Amino acid sequence: MSRRALGFIATGALGFGLLAAGLATNASAQDKLVFSVGVTQDIDSLNVTVGYLVIDFEIWNLTLPSLTDRSAEDFSTLPSMAESWTASDDGLTWRYKLREGLKWSDGEPMTADDVVYTITRAVADGWINHRSDLANITATAIDSRTVQVVSAVPDPKLPYLGSYILPKHVYEKISTEEMPNYLADDNVSGGPFQIVERKEGEFVRLARNPNWHGKKPTIDEVVFRMYETAEAQFNALKAGDLDAIDDVPVKLFASVAAGEVENIIGLAGNQGSFSELAINSGCAKGIGDGHVALKDRKVRQAINWAIDRQLLVDKILSGFGVPAVSLIPSANPAFDMKISADEAYSYDPAKANALLDEAGWKDSNNDGVRDKDGVELKLRYYDRSTAGATATTPFLTGWLKDVGIATDVKTFDEDSLIAEQSKSEFDLYTWGWTPYVDPDNMLSYFTTSQVPTDPDVGGYNDANWCNDEFDALYLKQNSELDPTKRAELIQQMHEIFFDEAPYAVLYKYDNLQAFRSDRWQNFTRQPSDVGPVLFSQSSPVYRDLEPVGTRGGSSGTNTMIIVIVALVVAGGVLVALANRRKEDPDDRQ
Amino acid sequence: MSRRYLLKKVIGALLTLSGVVVFNFFLFRIIDRDPLAKYRGRSKLTLEQRETMIRRMGLEGSKWDQFVVYVKSVFRLDFGRSFDSTQPVLGEITARLPATLFLVGVSTLLTICIGLYIGTKAGWRRGSRFDRTSTSAAMVLYSTPEFFFGMLLLAFVAGRTGWFPTGGLRSVGANYGFVGNLLDRIHHLVLPVLTLTLGYLGSYALIMRTSMIETLGEDYLVTARAKGLRDSEVMSRHAVPNALLPSVSLIAISCGFVIGGAITTETVFSYPGLGLATANAIRNNDLPMLQALFLFASAAVILFNLVADFVYALLDPRVRRAE
Numbered sequence: 001m002s003r004r005a006l007g008f009i010a011t012g013a014l015g016f017g018l019l020a021a022g023l024a025t026n027a028s029a030q031d032k033l034v035f036s037v038g039v040t041q042d043i044d045s046l047n048v049t050v051g052y053l054v055i056d057f058e059i060w061n062l063t064l065p066s067l068t069d070r071s072a073e074d075f076s077t078l079p080s081m082a083e084s085w086t087a088s089d090d091g092l093t094w095r096y097k098l099r100e101g102l103k104w105s106d107g108e109p110m111t112a113d114d115v116v117y118t119i120t121r122a123v124a125d126g127w128i129n130h131r132s133d134l135a136n137i138t139a140t141a142i143d144s145r146t147v148q149v150v151s152a153v154p155d156p157k158l159p160y161l162g163s164y165i166l167p168k169h170v171y172e173k174i175s176t177e178e179m180p181n182y183l184a185d186d187n188v189s190g191g192p193f194q195i196v197e198r199k200e201g202e203f204v205r206l207a208r209n210p211n212w213h214g215k216k217p218t219i220d221e222v223v224f225r226m227y228e229t230a231e232a233q234f235n236a237l238k239a240g241d242l243d244a245i246d247d248v249p250v251k252l253f254a255s256v257a258a259g260e261v262e263n264i265i266g267l268a269g270n271q272g273s274f275s276e277l278a279i280n281s282g283c284a285k286g287i288g289d290g291h292v293a294l295k296d297r298k299v300r301q302a303i304n305w306a307i308d309r310q311l312l313v314d315k316i317l318s319g320f321g322v323p324a325v326s327l328i329p330s331a332n333p334a335f336d337m338k339i340s341a342d343e344a345y346s347y348d349p350a351k352a353n354a355l356l357d358e359a360g361w362k363d364s365n366n367d368g369v370r371d372k373d374g375v376e377l378k379l380r381y382y383d384r385s386t387a388g389a390t391a392t393t394p395f396l397t398g399w400l401k402d403v404g405i406a407t408d409v410k411t412f413d414e415d416s417l418i419a420e421q422s423k424s425e426f427d428l429y430t431w432g433w434t435p436y437v438d439p440d441n442m443l444s445y446f447t448t449s450q451v452p453t454d455p456d457v458g459g460y461n462d463a464n465w466c467n468d469e470f471d472a473l474y475l476k477q478n479s480e481l482d483p484t485k486r487a488e489l490i491q492q493m494h495e496i497f498f499d500e501a502p503y504a505v506l507y508k509y510d511n512l513q514a515f516r517s518d519r520w521q522n523f524t525r526q527p528s529d530v531g532p533v534l535f536s537q538s539s540p541v542y543r544d545l546e547p548v549g550t551r552g553g554s555s556g557t558n559t560m561i562i563v564i565v566a567l568v569v570a571g572g573v574l575v576a577l578a579n580r581r582k583e584d585p586d587d588r589q
Numbered sequence: 590m591s592r593r594y595l596l597k598k599v600i601g602a603l604l605t606l607s608g609v610v611v612f613n614f615f616l617f618r619i620i621d622r623d624p625l626a627k628y629r630g631r632s633k634l635t636l637e638q639r640e641t642m643i644r645r646m647g648l649e650g651s652k653w654d655q656f657v658v659y660v661k662s663v664f665r666l667d668f669g670r671s672f673d674s675t676q677p678v679l680g681e682i683t684a685r686l687p688a689t690l691f692l693v694g695v696s697t698l699l700t701i702c703i704g705l706y707i708g709t710k711a712g713w714r715r716g717s718r719f720d721r722t723s724t725s726a727a728m729v730l731y732s733t734p735e736f737f738f739g740m741l742l743l744a745f746v747a748g749r750t751g752w753f754p755t756g757g758l759r760s761v762g763a764n765y766g767f768v769g770n771l772l773d774r775i776h777h778l779v780l781p782v783l784t785l786t787l788g789y790l791g792s793y794a795l796i797m798r799t800s801m802i803e804t805l806g807e808d809y810l811v812t813a814r815a816k817g818l819r820d821s822e823v824m825s826r827h828a829v830p831n832a833l834l835p836s837v838s839l840i841a842i843s844c845g846f847v848i849g850g851a852i853t854t855e856t857v858f859s860y861p862g863l864g865l866a867t868a869n870a871i872r873n874n875d876l877p878m879l880q881a882l883f884l885f886a887s888a889a890v891i892l893f894n895l896v897a898d899f900v901y902a903l904l905d906p907r908v909r910r911a912e
Contacts, residue, residue, distance in 0.1 A: 032762075034761075034762065036761070042869070044673055044674070045674065045675060050675060180675055181670070181675050181676070197762065199861075200674070200681075200861070201685070201861035201866070201869075202758055202759075202761075202861050203757070205761055205762045221762060223762060225756075225757060225761060225859075226757075226859060226861075227755075227756055227859045228855075228856045228857070228858075228859045228865065228868070229856065229857065229859075231740070231744070232743055232755055232756055232857065232858070232859055233755075234748075235744055235747060235748030235755050236747075236748075236755035236756060238749075239747055239748050239749075239750075239751040240751055241751075241754060241755050241756075413874075
């Protein structure tokens with residue numbers, strides 16, 4: 001190719017680039033307030049009858065209405081679709097009065113019909129995210145603005161009714177058979193935002209819903225962008241591609257918390273998430289083969305005394321959490337067990353050894369492992385393959401070894417681990433929970449009815465632990481309408497759980513999130529002061545966020561400048577090549 | 590090229606492909622992982638819903654029954670629905686295909702051009718300073734996994750300077766017009782392409798260099814020189830075409846892998862192509878997705894190998910005469 005031709009191409013490319021860049025800069029000069037959130041988990045489904053991931057719930061919180069809302073301060077019940085409600089004397093029947101003039105984002109009226117339709121169909125079709133809240137509930141429309149809800153049993157959760165309400169005019173067209181495959185791409189919203197664009201595996205973009213009845217959010221758009229690794233996401237926050245991220249790795253978060261990263265703040269939010277070592281207490285009927293030693297409460301207590309929880313909090317969580325000794329039934333810390341520090345399980349190997357001796361497990365053959373009647377105290381330890389769990393395991397197995405308990409560790413991904421748990425063929429296993437706001441669900445997991453009896457069906461009682469007294473108290477708190485009395489009943493349940501020790505609860509850990517503090521303020525936490533900002537129970541932050549100064553948000557980066565530079569460089573290289581060819585005597589004739 | 594040679598190669602490719610189809614079925618069923626684990630236990634689905642699910646996934650009946658269902662559906666190009674997104678697998682794959690073709694296609698082209706150029710020059714001037722530096726560099730590139738380059742570029746170029754995006758396919762919610770959107774896509778492509786190019790450059794350079802050096806000793810080069818041809822002509826007309834032959838298979842295999850995507854690079858840059866789809870399908874135990882992705886990837890490699898055989902025969906008379 002001649003030098004002239006090359007030069008021509010280079011100049012052409014340059015001109016083209018500049019032109020395009022000029023056009024582009026014009027087109028992108030929009031003054032939208034966009035809040036970009038990085039997520040490392042892709043949406044599995046926006047269909048509320050199918051999805052179950054945290055990210056799905058965050059988007060539903062922004063797009064689907066509910067009768068009532070929760071306050072950001074302490075989860076107390078707030079009006080939402082319903083502006084007021086009244087109860088019958090027996091507390092079983094509730095009447096909700098809807099606000100006037102409610103509309104879906106497509107302009108259709110939002111009425112009592114939508115509420116009744118959703119509740120009735122959710123119960124009939126057994127929708128996974130509705131069925132536990134609505135199990136005992138029937139709804140009827142009194143008029144277009146009044147819904148009557150009847151609960152078959154006294155329900156302390158009412159009047160709170162947070163189940164997502166769906167637009168009847170959209171969903172009535174979808175048959176029960178088709179429902180699992182429905183993409184929920186109708187984008188009809190009844191929440192503060194509506195989905196305007198989604199690229200699977202890339203991002204979801206939401207804009208303000210003009211028909212939202214509540215406080216108008218300051219931000220124009222929320223974007224959730226998928227990142228595959230936590231490190232990439234953190235880099236994106238630093239580079240300004242994102243405004244907020246969740247799931248910050250502990251070491252990176254520590255540097256943010258220490259103020260080492262400019263313009264970024266870290267907020268460690270707690271909503272009751274905890275990790276535990278579940279102990280197979282051997283109550284599964286007809287299935288399972290847990291170690292005989294673990295049926296003895298003393299052995300289970302010994303395991304609890306053998307663990308140094310504070311060390312785990314320091315080493316595994318870098319201090320972003322607190323030691324815990326009983327299950328955490330609620331996102332609201334008011335329901336945590338009340339226990340004094342000197343009574344709670346602490347690191348006391350001597351006590352653990354004494355309890356094991358008392359239970360009759362002694363090292364009779366001097367092999368370093370306790371035994372009884374010819375059975376060695378060697379436990380199958382099933383670990384889950386998440387980073388936090390695998391890091392904890394060497395500590396736990398080491399402490400158990402110190403008190404003469406041998407372990408055989410096997411690691412599973414989460415799905416496979418649940419399948420193993422459903423068979424009840426394990427001795428110890430690592431897991432964690434994030435509770436709901438109402439303690440009922442979490443407490444129900446440890447009732448006898450939740451012990452797995454069929455591996456295909458499974459059950460939530462993953463410690464295979466049964467206790468009649470606990471069961472009775474569970475039923476009582478479940479229908480106790482007086483909050484103070486209910487709290488007392490729950491404290492009694494805590495005491496039984498603590499003493500029986502089907503779990504070695506390790507710690508309550510924080511959700512580590514980071515934000516661009518140079519761009520945004522008003523990071524509403526739920527519950528106030530301690531809770532998380534992103535992925536909280538009802539996602540109030542998106543309605544409260546304010547930009548710092550006149551304009552916040554992740555603007556488009558200087559994309560076009562870079563492209564111009566790249567083109568100039570490419571052009572330069574071409575010109576240089578052309579010139580070099582000229583100078584090479586070997587090539588020129 | 591004889592018809593017999595052609596036929597033999599095509600039949601060979603078809604046999605390999607059917608072998609892959611069969612192997613593919615068993616590969617994902619011998620792994621000790623329950624494809625339904627996600628739906629088992631903890632009452633996630635009602636028994637009824639779970640049975641529908643099993644039927645829909647073709648997991649009903651004996652292994653043989655499942656196999657028959659599987660083979661039939663492969664011929665209909667019906668790979669069922671992804672466990673994850675509940676959408677048809679074929680649609681999921683075709684939606685991601687362009688992104689991967691764009692990324693891996695561009696980088697393969699760059700890798701081939703630059704790699705062959707470096708290899709040719711290094712081999713031709715064996716022992717020169719260019720040869721010594723380029724060969725050591727090629728060795729370093731060859732022996733470093735590409736995702737490592739990706740992580741470095743991500744942390745130091747994207748994260749520190751902000752010159753390039755940290756991931757994704759395009760800017761969100763921006764419309765720059767056709768040309769602007771294209772430039773935006775290119776902007777997002779720079780670092781992943783650079784990563785892949787760096788990662789695969791070394792092998793081309795090294796192979797080309799070796800075969801150049803082998804060619805240097807051939808008699809026909811001496812003849813060409815004796816005829817009085819200029820050095821550059823000897824190289825471009827006589828040495829390079831012969832030395833290129835070993836690279837043909839490498840190029841063909843690389844083209845095959847274009848479909849398979851670049852699992853690690855796409856993961857590092859959150860680039861939603863087929864490689865990332867594969868990584869996610871593995872993570873989520875998404876059997877139908879995995880099955881289809883593996884089938885497509887292996888079919889692509891087989892196809893391009895077939896093409897390589899033909900091209901080889903066209904380029905090298907020795908191959909077709911040997912038949």
